[in-house]
Amino acid sequence: MDFNVKDAVTRRYSVRTYDKRQPEAGLIKKIMDYAASLDNPFGPEIRVQLIEKETAANGEKLGTYGVIKGAKLYLGVTVSDKPHAMEAVGYEFEKIVLYAASLGLGTCWLGGTFNKSAFAEAMEIKEGELFPILSPIGYPAGKKSLTERLMRAGVKADTRLDWSEIFFDGDFSKPLAAKSTDYAYALEMLRLAPSAVNKQPWRVLVCDEGVHFYKKAMTGAEISSIDMQRIDLGIAMCHFDLAMTEQGSKGRFEFSSPKSVSAKGLEYIASYVRE
Numbered sequence: 001m002d003f004n005v006k007d008a009v010t011r012r013y014s015v016r017t018y019d020k021r022q023p024e025a026g027l028i029k030k031i032m033d034y035a036a037s038l039d040n041p042f043g044p045e046i047r048v049q050l051i052e053k054e055t056a057a058n059g060e061k062l063g064t065y066g067v068i069k070g071a072k073l074y075l076g077v078t079v080s081d082k083p084h085a086m087e088a089v090g091y092e093f094e095k096i097v098l099y100a101a102s103l104g105l106g107t108c109w110l111g112g113t114f115n116k117s118a119f120a121e122a123m124e125i126k127e128g129e130l131f132p133i134l135s136p137i138g139y140p141a142g143k144k145s146l147t148e149r150l151m152r153a154g155v156k157a158d159t160r161l162d163w164s165e166i167f168f169d170g171d172f173s174k175p176l177a178a179k180s181t182d183y184a185y186a187l188e189m190l191r192l193a194p195s196a197v198n199k200q201p202w203r204v205l206v207c208d209e210g211v212h213f214y215k216k217a218m219t220g221a222e223i224s225s226i227d228m229q230r231i232d233l234g235i236a237m238c239h240f241d242l243a244m245t246e247q248g249s250k251g252r253f254e255f256s257s258p259k260s261v262s263a264k265g266l267e268y269i270a271s272y273v274r275e
């Protein structure tokens with residue numbers, strides 16, 4: 001294991017205000033080497049590129065609409081445009097986010113609040129690649145900006161849904177009790193995961209044959225060209241898988257939804273099966 005899962009998961013939060021002190025080159029190299037060593041169970045290839053605002057030719061255009069303060073370094077995430085691309089981004093980049101947290105560095109998943117065309121220009125984007133996510137990286141400042149505090153309050157960033165709203169036992173009418181499952185630790189780590197606008201669209205069905213991951217279907221204005229909720233599911237599956245691995249359990253992800261289950265308003269994503 002590259003880090004203690006619970007420590008990293010509880011340490012991580014969306015850092016939007018950064019310190020003047022810049023991360024040492026050696027620390028950034030560690031992160032980039034770690035990123036290069038990763039893959040994901042969903043297939044599509046993820047690339048992470050380091051963008052330095054001060055040396056980029058169009059540095060002055062690399063903005064986040066005032067959301068991120070003080071960051072000079074960013075990680076741009078691209079993925080090959082294939083099935084399960086967004087789950088792959090969520091799963092793989094969250095490992096980097098948690099690794100950075102374990103080293104004392106802050107990050108913030110950004111899916112919307114950045115000048116996408118300017119950042120795309122500063123990166124090398126290959127044909128057939130999508131560019132869904134950007135994150136600043138650096139030391140968190142001692143004090144959060146007013147914008148950051150307002151944003152956190154606006155999405156209730158410090159709270160998460162209760163177990164009974166997201167975890168189910170055999171079918172979606174029966175909430176899962178923490179004391180009745182040996183997946184309790186992995187599910188609790190999942191519950192603390194970040195998600196776009198803190199929507200927490202993950203719904204998890206624990207059955208005898210495995211653990212099935214669904215996403216709450218979005219409606220109307222919530223639907224966008226990049227499916228952020230699939231990224232959220234990838235992040236959730238990352239937390240779950242890391243926690244299972246830490247506990248010495250081996251498993252794999254499969255794509256075969258349980259047929260007899262009624263899952264109204266939900267979309268099946270993947271299942272975790274123990275080996």
Ligand SMILES: Cc1cc2nc3c(=O)[nH]c(=O)nc-3n(C[C@H](O)[C@H](O)[C@H](O)COP(=O)(O)O)c2cc1C
Pocket residue numbers: 012013014015067108109110111112113114151155156157158193194195196197198228231232235
């Ligand atoms: C896929 C994804 C996209 C996000 N996009 C943005 C964004 O565009 N701007 C932003 O300020 N925060 C963004 N966030 C951060 C969430 O608002 C944040 O994770 C959530 O409110 C929970 O807070 P926490 O990360 O501090 O636990 C995003 C998070 C995820 C997972």
